[in-house]
Amino acid sequence: MKPNTRILDYVTLVQDGVLTLDDVPQDVKVQVTKWVRYLSGVTDNGMVKDNTTPSDNEGNEIKVPVPGTLLTKKAGE
Numbered sequence: 001m002k003p004n005t006r007i008l009d010y011v012t013l014v015q016d017g018v019l020t021l022d023d024v025p026q027d028v029k030v031q032v033t034k035w036v037r038y039l040s041g042v043t044d045n046g047m048v049k050d051n052t053t054p055s056d057n058e059g060n061e062i063k064v065p066v067p068g069t070l071l072t073k074k075a076g077e
Helices: 005-015 026-040
Strands: none
Touching: 005 026
8 A cells, every 4th residue: 555645744754853753643653654664674573672782893883873864974983
C-alpha cells in the first residue's frame, strides 16, 4: 500500500530530525514508523538491540551514524 501525503510529510520531518516518532499523531504513527524503517533500510523487525560498540583495530570507538540524521564534520576533526 502506498503512503499518503500526510504520512510522507511526517516521514520527512522524522528523517530530517525536526520531529521524533513520539511527536507524530497516534492515528498515523504506525504507518509513519513503518515507512521510516523501510526507507532507512531496516530489514529486521526484531526488538533485539545491539549493545556492542564497533571499534577499530586499536580499540578506539567508531561513531556509527544514526539513520535519519545529517552527517556533518567540523573543521579539524
